[in-house]
Amino acid sequence: MTLRADSVTWNRGGALVVDGVTVTPEQGETVGLLGPNGSGKSSLLRLLNGVVRPTAGVVTLDGDDLAAVRRKEIARAVAVVSQHADTDVDITVRDVVRLGRIPHRGTFGGNPTADDAAVAAALAHTGLTSKADRLWHRLSGGEKQRVQIARALAQEPRELLLDEPTNHLDIHHQLELLALVTRLPVTSVIALHDLNLAAMFCDTVIVLKEGRVVAGGTPAEVLTAELIAQVYNVRAEVLIDQAKGRLSILFEPGPIPVPTH
Numbered sequence: 001m002t003l004r005a006d007s008v009t010w011n012r013g014g015a016l017v018v019d020g021v022t023v024t025p026e027q028g029e030t031v032g033l034l035g036p037n038g039s040g041k042s043s044l045l046r047l048l049n050g051v052v053r054p055t056a057g058v059v060t061l062d063g064d065d066l067a068a069v070r071r072k073e074i075a076r077a078v079a080v081v082s083q084h085a086d087t088d089v090d091i092t093v094r095d096v097v098r099l100g101r102i103p104h105r106g107t108f109g110g111n112p113t114a115d116d117a118a119v120a121a122a123l124a125h126t127g128l129t130s131k132a133d134r135l136w137h138r139l140s141g142g143e144k145q146r147v148q149i150a151r152a153l154a155q156e157p158r159e160l161l162l163d164e165p166t167n168h169l170d171i172h173h174q175l176e177l178l179a180l181v182t183r184l185p186v187t188s189v190i191a192l193h194d195l196n197l198a199a200m201f202c203d204t205v206i207v208l209k210e211g212r213v214v215a216g217g218t219p220a221e222v223l224t225a226e227l228i229a230q231v232y233n234v235r236a237e238v239l240i241d242q243a244k245g246r247l248s249i250l251f252e253p254g255p256i257p258v259p260t261h
């Protein structure tokens, strides 16, 4: 059992932001959420995390309606890395990562040994051990992004929801971060703009357009030139490297040719 969305709809100010979307990840799977700006990816992640409630349909964690699960229980199972995390407070990297341990605190406090071990492991996984005592607000955008990932790892979740986790990262750290996420024994749902990264790291992808699912399946099934033209209005050539079992997508500038027949 895992986190699932069944036919969820989210209506905001009269607009259907998410429209009848079903997401049923297999345990341990990495699911890419794709789609143009404003297609509903972040909103779907917020529904999956329970910060907003669906207007129709249901999100469940281990079969229970998320609306009936206590926030702390959700936070023990589900970690979120959103696009906009910031603070001006003088807080160190280690302290930000330690925030991930809050859901594990009981009435009489946490387990300091387990907390220290989880924080140290999260810092090591994200290459931040040497920056642990630096002040958060003095880090670069990419370093801050990695600290947020480390905070989510320290939470030791079963489910990881990531909203554009690579958008501030250089190519080395993009590849390293997604490799790390896919290695973890967690179920991950990742909103991504980069279709090549999605093809490289996701087991399955879901493509949204105007709040609706327009395609779902393995990257090879879904990421065709036709789909990319239909959803993104962009010309693309999809190459398949049989030896590596991987797609690469080349984008072409200019309008999509109109069929002549």
Ligand SMILES: Nc1ncnc2c1ncn2[C@@H]1O[C@H](COP(=O)(O)OP(=O)(O)OP(=O)(O)O)[C@@H](O)[C@H]1O
Pocket (backbone or CB within 6 Å): 012, 013, 017, 035, 036, 037, 038, 039, 040, 041, 042, 043, 044
């Ligand atoms: N709280 C809200 N109130 C009203 N409309 C909202 C709210 N949150 C999102 N929307 C609208 O819902 C639509 C989907 O937004 P969302 O941020 O989920 O898309 P996205 O696919 O994550 O976009 P991007 O790729 O640009 O991050 C947008 O039109 C947005 O303006």
